Amino acid sequence: MSRPxxxxxxxxxxxxxxxxxxxxxxxxxxDLGTYVCKFRGAGQGVRVLVAEVVVGALARRVGLRTPxxxxxxxxxxxxxxxxxxxxxxxxxASVGLNLGIDFLPGAFGYDGxxxxxxLDPAVVLWLDAFTANVDRxxxxxxxxxxxxxxxxxxxxxxxxxxxxxxxxxxDPARFAAQRWDASDHVLGAWADRLGEAEARxxxxxxxxxxxxxxxxxxxxxxxxxxxAETPAALREAYTAFLSARLQTRQWLPGAEA
Numbered sequence: 001m002s003r004p005x006x007x008x009x010x011x012x013x014x015x016x017x018x019x020x021x022x023x024x025x026x027x028x029x030x031d032l033g034t035y036v037c038k039f040r041g042a043g044q045g046v047r048v049l050v051a052e053v054v055v056g057a058l059a060r061r062v063g064l065r066t067p068x069x070x071x072x073x074x075x076x077x078x079x080x081x082x083x084x085x086x087x088x089x090x091x092x093a094s095v096g097l098n099l100g101i102d103f104l105p106g107a108f109g110y111d112g113x114x115x116x117x118x119l120d121p122a123v124v125l126w127l128d129a130f131t132a133n134v135d136r137x138x139x140x141x142x143x144x145x146x147x148x149x150x151x152x153x154x155x156x157x158x159x160x161x162x163x164x165x166x167x168x169x170x171d172p173a174r175f176a177a178q179r180w181d182a183s184d185h186v187l188g189a190w191a192d193r194l195g196e197a198e199a200r201x202x203x204x205x206x207x208x209x210x211x212x213x214x215x216x217x218x219x220x221x222x223x224x225x226x227x228a229e230t231p232a233a234l235r236e237a238y239t240a241f242l243s244a245r246l247q248t249r250q251w252l253p254g255a256e257a
Contacts, residue, residue, distance in 0.1 A: 035100035041093025048156035055155035057213035110143035122193035168226035176244035
């Protein structure tokens with residue numbers, strides 16, 4: 001049984017990471033940890049934070065390395081002392097719970113030679129196909145190498161279906177059958193090992209794994225939509241979509257239509 005993310009109070013805003021379109025920043029927390037903070041007030045909104053938590057939990061479930069996540073409680077006082085007007089506006093719009101990603105000191109970007117378990121790249125490819133992640137290309141690999149291991153980061157571009165919920169929850173069957181395109185994926189060369197990845201992953205992912213992943217999401221990020229007006233109803237909707245996709249392999253590159 002999973003629990004919601006641990007909540008940590010932000011004690012200091014350190015610096016922005018301007019390579020990200022949503023302007024994430026490095027912050028320090030009350031637990032003396034250092035985190036990359038993804039802000040609820042950024043243009044992409046809280047659904048990106050939901051995707052980060054859910055896919056991060058599923059990644060851990062299938063044995064991939066991904067940084068620890070926390071909910072970062074940001075107060076108005078932190079924004080008050082920020083000199084950069086753009087950053088101050090973002091901090092002010094993000095008062096409340098934001099996403100904290102454990103900072104990995106000394107990690108460096110993926111350069112094409114994956115370390116660690118030789119099957120990990122195929123498992124990453126499988127997970128990205130399952131969650132419909134459209135943002136792991138050579139333009140933006142979202143992979144780190146730390147202590148000679150491969151780490152997956154930045155899952156916010158996954159679960160695209162929830163961006164179509166403004167008018168109400170849509171049909172899970174459409175997402176379940178939607179084929180995923182691996183042609184631009186940074187790890188596309190490992191597509192021939194997807195069968196091995198499937199053999200590893202299949203026994204580890206089921207509906208309960210999805211439920212557990214959703215349990216980690218703070219209620220504050222589960223904004224109501226028509227037909228799913230409560231956090232519990234939103235969790236059920238996400239579970240229905242991901243469970244439906246688990247029941248088919250039409251989405252997997254190389255699978256029969």
